[in-house]
Amino acid sequence: MHRFANPARFLRLAKPLTPALFWPGLVLALGACLWGLFATPTERLMGDTVKIMFVHVPSAWLGMGGWTGIAIASIVQLVWRHPLAGIAARAIAVPGATFAAICLLTGSIWGRPTWGTWWVWDGRLTSMLVLFFLYLGYIALTNASSEKGDTSRVAAVFGIIGAVNIPIINRSVIWWESQHQKASITLGGSSINEAYLVPLFVAVAGFSLLFGALVLMRMRAALAEMRIEARMRRMAES
């Protein structure tokens, strides 16, 4: 892991990896959306609104996966003092928050025709809203730290504590009465018909690759800003 502690070595890997993740991700995500929109059958109970699943589920996965990534990077930052871990956590925050917001909005849009309401304060929806606010808090906290590259330990601790919400979101439909359906995909199998399941997996894979590319872009920007700051400091001193 410490092989990539050197920013120059990391950039040598990140520069070719960014387009290698971005373009396949874009093709898969777009393809899966078109597949889901035009080539999947109408569902018996939800009708055509089931097609919203192809954007709602990947955004939920990335909203939760993003915070899991922040928590892991924060642990690496605090325990091993890896210089890129804080930068990685910081780079995940905005894409994670955006996908959490997309999940909430698309879920609300899906809820209106299927549940008859835009919003209910049940466990799943409320815990996902809490995740979105945690992202906003994390972004505010990291922006407040003066040194761009050296993210504060407070933000890292916040990232780890906030991860408590991830299993709560996952188990919320089991622990509490919920309008939201129970988990359709578990380690034991799936209750989703193959006609929906295959494009759904393609969508999740595509959006995940895009997410990876976005995080790399933001990490590269942060590293470039660190180089600019260091150069400006040297110029001011000489």
Place this chain on the structure above:
Amino acid sequence: MPHLPFIIAAFAVTGVGVIWLVVSSYVGMRRSEALADDLRQQP
């Protein structure tokens, strides 16, 4: 209740969000890397 407007709205929200993310991340990266390279070439 017609379903089409809800489907269009959900995909539009996702499209706008993803396009914003891609453009802001890419522009931010290119601008920072270009400035860093310019400064490095200065004596």
